[in-house]
Amino acid sequence: MCFKKIFKKKTFWPEEAKYQKRDFVRFKYRGELYFGFIYEARKENGIILYTIQMGGECPTFAYNYKEEDIIGYVPQN
Numbered sequence: 001m002c003f004k005k006i007f008k009k010k011t012f013w014p015e016e017a018k019y020q021k022r023d024f025v026r027f028k029y030r031g032e033l034y035f036g037f038i039y040e041a042r043k044e045n046g047i048i049l050y051t052i053q054m055g056g057e058c059p060t061f062a063y064n065y066k067e068e069d070i071i072g073y074v075p076q077n
Helices: none
Strands: 024-029 032-044 047-054 060-066 070-073
Antiparallel strands (some): 032 047
């Protein structure tokens, strides 16, 4: 029987990122205002790009969203 050692993927988060993972933000997507959670961030050519998760049980993702296109952070109590 073969056993494989499974390594967890190390996630890299840019230090200059304004938002952190699981921050609840609002943004415009396809002409409407949406709310979502920050899922992933990366830096590409000096621009920070985010992946935003919309919805909960069956989520939808908005990929390659620029930091300046996010309207703002929504505080949660």
